[in-house]
Amino acid sequence: xxxxxxxSFSEAASFAASELKKYLRMMMPRVGNVRILPNxxxxxxxxxxxxxxxxxxxxxxxxxxxxxxxxxxxxxxxxVIAGSNPGALVxxxxxxxxxxxxxWVFPGLDGxxxxxxxxxxxxxxxKMADHRYRGQCNEGxxxxxxxxxxxxxxxxxxxxxxxxxxxxxxxxxxxxxxxINNTVRTPEPISADTILRWKRLCETEIxxxxxxxxxxxxxxxxxxFGISSKDIWEPDEEAYVPPESVQYLALVKGKRALYRxxxxxxxxxxSNPEARAKxxxxxxxxxxxxxxxxxxxxxxxxxxxxxxxxxxCRTRRVSDWYVMLLNEIDAELTRxxxxxxxxxxxxxxxxxxxxxERIANPKRFTMLFAPIxxxxxxxxxxxxxxxxxxxxxxxxxxYPRNMAECMGYLAAWKRVWDGDAFCYEYHFWxxxxxxxxxxxxxxxxxxxxxxxxxxxxxxxxxxxSQRSYFPSGFSWYVYGETLFDSSxxxxxLTEEYFSxxxxxxxxxVVDWLQSVSDxxxxxYVSGNRKFPQPDGxxxxxxxxxxxxxxxxxxxxxxxxxxxxxxxxxxxxxCESAAWQLLGLHREFLMLLCxxxxxxxxxxxxxxxxxxxxxxxxxxxKEVAFEACFDExxxxxxxxxxxx
Numbered sequence: 340x341x342x343x344x345x346x347s348f349s350e351a352a353s354f355a356a357s358e359l360k361k362y363l364r365m366m367m368p369r370v371g372n373v374r375i376l377p378n379x380x381x382x383x384x385x386x387x388x389x390x391x392x393x394x395x396x397x398x399x400x401x402x403x404x405x406x407x408x409x410x411x412x413x414x415x416x417x418x419v420i421a422g423s424n425p426g427a428l429v430x431x432x433x434x435x436x437x438x439x440x441x442x443w444v445f446p447g448l449d450g451x452x453x454x455x456x457x458x459x460x461x462x463x464x465x466k467m468a469d470h471r472y473r474g475q476c477n478e479g480x481x482x483x484x485x486x487x488x489x490x491x492x493x494x495x496x497x498x499x500x501x502x503x504x505x506x507x508x509x510x511x512x513x514x515x516x517x518x519i520n521n522t523v524r525t526p527e528p529i530s531a532d533t534i535l536r537w538k539r540l541c542e543t544e545i546x547x548x549x550x551x552x553x554x555x556x557x558x559x560x561x562x563x564f565g566i567s568s569k570d571i572w573e574p575d576e577e578a579y580v581p582p583e584s585v586q587y588l589a590l591v592k593g594k595r596a597l598y599r600x601x602x603x604x605x606x607x608x609x610s611n612p613e614a615r616a617k618x619x620x621x622x623x624x625x626x627x628x629x630x631x632x633x634x635x636x637x638x639x640x641x642x643x644x645x646x647x648x649x650x651x652c653r654t655r656r657v658s659d660w661y662v663m664l665l666n667e668i669d670a671e672l673t674r675x676x677x678x679x680x681x682x683x684x685x686x687x688x689x690x691x692x693x694x695x696e697r698i699a700n701p702k703r704f705t706m707l708f709a710p711i712x713x714x715x716x717x718x719x720x721x722x723x724x725x726x727x728x729x730x731x732x733x734x735x736x737x738y739p740r741n742m743a744e745c746m747g748y749l750a751a752w753k754r755v756w757d758g759d760a761f762c763y764e765y766h767f768w769x770x771x772x773x774x775x776x777x778x779x780x781x782x783x784x785x786x787x788x789x790x791x792x793x794x795x796x797x798x799x800x801x802x803x804s805q806r807s808y809f810p811s812g813f814s815w816y817v818y819g820e821t822l823f824d825s826s827x828x829x830x831x832l833t834e835e836y837f838s839x840x841x842x843x844x845x846x847x848v849v850d851w852l853q854s855v856s857d858x859x860x861x862x863y864v865s866g867n868r869k870f871p872q873p874d875g876x877x878x879x880x881x882x883x884x885x886x887x888x889x890x891x892x893x894x895x896x897x898x899x900x901x902x903x904x905x906x907x908x909x910x911x912x913c914e915s916a917a918w919q920l921l922g923l924h925r926e927f928l929m930l931l932c933x934x935x936x937x938x939x940x941x942x943x944x945x946x947x948x949x950x951x952x953x954x955x956x957x958x959x960k961e962v963a964f965e966a967c968f969d970e971x972x973x974x975x976x977x978x979x980x981x982x
Contacts, residue, residue, distance in 0.1 A: 341373045341417065344380035346388025351425035351549030355432045356387055359420070362436050366456045384417030387428060397423045399467050405551075407468040407499055407823075411435045414461045423467075426549025429494045430823075438462045442839035442913075443495040445812035445967055446488035446805075449916035452839045466824060470791065472761040472798030473822040474500025476553070478768055479804025480514035480971035483537045488966065489805040490544045496819030501545045502553035502636070502800050506562065506625075507535045510571035520974040523958040531569055542631060553634040553682070553800065555625070560640045561602040563621035564588075564614075572641070574600035587614040589647035591734070604642035609660035610651035618664060619671040626672060626679040634705065636682040637668060643687045644734040655695070656731055657688045662696035669700050682707050684763065685752050687738060691731040692752040701758040708752070708796065709763035710745040715770050715783060716862050717742035719790030723750040746794055753795055762796055767803020769976035771814060773865045775931060776855030781814045783861075785829050788821045798822055808967035810852060810924035811840060811917065840917040842909060848921065851899060855928065858888040859935065866979055878941075880980070886939035893932035896925050923964050930956055931977070938980050947981040 343359055345352045360373040376383050390397045390410055400406035400423050408423035409431035420435055422428030433441075439462075440454035474493065477486065493501055504511075512534045518524035545552050561568040564584035578597060580588070588595040589606040598605040607614045626635055639661060646657050665683055672679055685692075686709040698704050723746035729737060739745045753760070766784055774780040788799070799822065808815065816836045820827060837845035862868050866879040903922045909915040930953035937946035954974055961970045 340371055341385070342376050342380070342383040343373065343385045343387060344376045344378060344383035346379050346386060346392040348378050349425040349549070350547055351429050352387060354547050354549075355420075355425075355429045358429070359385060359387070359432050359436075362439075362441060362453065365453045366436075366439060366441070367459075368455070385413070386417075386419050387432070388419075388421055389425070389428065390421045390423050393419055393421055395421060397467075405471050407471075409434050409464070409466055409468075411438070411462045411464040413459065413463075415459045417459070418462075424549065426494070426499050426551070427468075429549050430497050430499065433495045434464065434466075434497070435462055438464065442835070443492055444816065444836060444840040444913060444917060445808040445920075446485065446492045447966055449912060450492070450808075450812065452911065452913040468497070468499070468823050469825045470761075470788070470798035470822045471759075472500055472551075472800060473498040473819065474502065474550070474553070474799075475767070475801045475803060475805075476502035476504050476556075476763070477508055477511055477805060478504070478802050478972075479511065479806065479969045480519065481508075481511045481805050482515045482965070483512075483540070485805045485966060486537070486541050487544060490541060490548070490550075492815075493550060493819075494548050496815060497823035498550075498819045500551040500553060500634075500800055501541075502556075502634075503538055503541055504556045504802075505558055505568075505571065506555065507531050507569055508538065508571075509534055509569050510573070512537070514971045518971075520954070520971045521958040521961055522955050524961070546631060551633040552631060553636060554629060554632040556636045556638045556684075557603050557641045559618055559622060559637060560607045561605055563618040564607075566597075566602045566605070568603040570601075571603055572601060575602075576600040578602055587611060587617065589645060590649045590652075591645055591647070598640070598642065598645040601642070604640050604645055606640040606646050608647045608649055608652060609657070609664060610647070610649065610655075615664045615667050619668045622668050623671045623675055623677065626677050627675065632679060634680045634682050636684065636707070637665060638684045638686065639689065643736070643738070646688060646734055648734060653733060656691055656693060657733075658691055658693040659696045661689055662693045662698060665704070666696075666699045669703050672703070673700070679703075680705065684709055685748070686711065686763070688736055690738065690748045690752075691728075691736075692748075692755050697755060698758070701756075704758060706752070706756050706758065706760040707763045707800075708749050708760060710739065710742075710748075711765055712738040712740050713742060713745055714740050714862075714865070714867050715766070715773075716867055718783060718786040719746070719788075719794060719796070720786055721746055721790070723747045723794065725750050749794055749796075760796055761798040761800070762791070763802060764799045765802050766814070766818075767801050767807040769972065770861065770865075771803070771807045771809075772973045772976040774856055774861040775859050775864065775928065776852040776857075777810055777814060778849070778853045778856040779861050780856075781817045782829060784814055784818050785821050785832070788818070789825055804969040804972045806965065806967055806969035806972075808920075809927075809964070810921055811836075811848075812967070813837070813840075840914065841921075842906070842911065842914045844906065847902060851895075854895070855892055858892055859885075859932075864935070864977075864980070880938050881941045882939050884939075886936045889932040889935040889939065893929060893936075896928045896932070899925055920964060920967055923960065923968070926960070927953075927957065934977075934980050943981060950977075950981045 407427040517526040721742040724743040725747040727744040
């Protein structure tokens with residue numbers, strides 16, 4: 340009988356043991372029970388613990404809490420599975436199971452491919468993750484079920500972090516439960532209190548797996564002054580602002596008020612020392628109560644061109660006031676003896692680094708680089724072009740779009756900040772729907788990750804929908820695996836994923852999806868290709884060539900139905916589910932291609948009519964594949980096609 344013993348007990352170590360037991364029993368369904376023995380039992384088949392428990396070297400880790408080292412030394416009878424920290428131990432168990440042949444191709448039970456083994460393989464493996472920060476942040480229309488499933492999937496793909504944006508992320512839940520952009524489903528409103536309790540459930544599941552919990556982001560510039568930001572981006576001109584708080588709001592166009600009626604998008608008068616003190620106190624109060632947070636993100640208001648224009652605020656860049664605020668937050672946390680790690684962000688107007696102010700206590704801080712305005716037509720492999728940095732102009736800035744320019748802004752920041760830095764990225768916000776084949780998107784992620792090190796970046800947290808597994812989960816697989824081990828080739832990852840998801844005929848699927856990505860490329864669908872017009876102008880989308888490409892894909896999609904029908908009843912449930920999802924993607928293409936063809940011929944009325952048909956039919960089918968497909972985000976992303 341196989342047995343498991345845990346050394347250095349922790350909640351994550353106990354979870355790792357239970358996961359190992361579960362999958363051992365599924366891989367060898369006639370093996371009998373797998374017992375978990377009392378701690379530190381040297382007679383156990385499998386011994387799980389920290390690397391230090393077994394005297395294993397992990398000197399290559401600069402910080403054992405943050406740098407994941409996994410170690411596996413097992414034979415057919417079991418062995419040692421260890422990690423540099425409890426979360427790394429959980430990942431080490433999944434790495435061992437991956438060597439056994441397990442694959443997780445999308446969330447949920449249907450996404451698991453578990454081999455049947457007669458005996459266990461010999462595995463000798465040690466790896467320190469190539470990047471420290473590897474995770475995601477909630478976005479899109481999210482259900483609580485999909486949140487649970489993506490948290491569960493995170494360490495299986497070797498990711499170690501999960502971020503929950505906002506104190507109460509009402510918008511994301513409302514988009515799902517009110518079924519925004521779905522023309523069929525009946526709204527199911529839920530309360531902010533329910534959402535808060537669900538957030539706590541998410542936090543518990545994050546902690547159980549030893550994942551680093553990143554929290555908050557926007558909201559401090561409203562909540563600190565008694566102004567609710569629970570409506571997130573919804574404008575409310577009648578929203579209550581305490582009279583005594585008006586003085587702390589940014590002066591924009593001669594008025595101190597909520598910016599366009601949105602509390603979340605309203606900045607503060609950062610030159611006012613009382614305003615900064617109130618924010619510092621509010622952050623410290625939050626950190627004191629939410630003592631399970633590993634990284635607390637301190638961002639300014641969302642949106643752009645909304646900073647204070649008062650006489651004193653004008654004397655410095657926003658980033659200088661921002662760093663001054665960060666230092667005061669640090670001082671307040673220090674006064675209260677709170678060790679909370681803080682994350683500051685280079686985003687919109689703070690892409691320009693401070694001119695005079697500097698972080699006083701670098702050990703507390705990590706920098707987040709968030710190039711939200713990039714086009715996704717180039718990668719982080721581009722060299723930095725600091726000459727492309729535009730002059731800073733208060734509330735009249737334009738933001739970097741190509742990657743050489745984006746990297747120029749990062750290089751300027753790195754001259755005043757030489758500490759920890761990683762990315763906040765948006766590959767799964769809209770881009771996954773703009774590459775309708777998904778293969779360019781996966782390759783873009785791969786190349787982006789491989790380019791991080793040259794710019795001094797140590798990983799990514801992705802802002803994106805938790806339902807970004809359509810037509811497959813390949814992009815997420817590439818994301819997690821490449822951040823963990825960037826030495827793997829793209830071709831190796833392709834075979835690993837598609838053979839697990841689609842079986843022996845996986846190459847047919849790769850060729851099909853690659854042809855869709857090539858013909859209806861992201862640059863075109865996103866509107867970043869421009870075409871000369873007969874009147875001498877240039878325009879996005881208007882191109883007879885792309886109309887014909889869309890019609891060719893439509894014809895191929897019709898024929899591809901026979902191939903799907905031949906595979907959809909595979910014995911392996913994961914394989915069958917993957918082919919079913921591919922069948923739904925084929926139907927999606929058959930609805931989308933007429934939209935693109937009409938748009939490419941500048942027939943906007945026909946494009947809009949076809950788009951409405953697509954939305955209605957996707958709405959009717961959403962329940963069938965909502966765990967992998969976010970209809971709200973898809974419609975929002977592709978809405979540009981009938982403009």
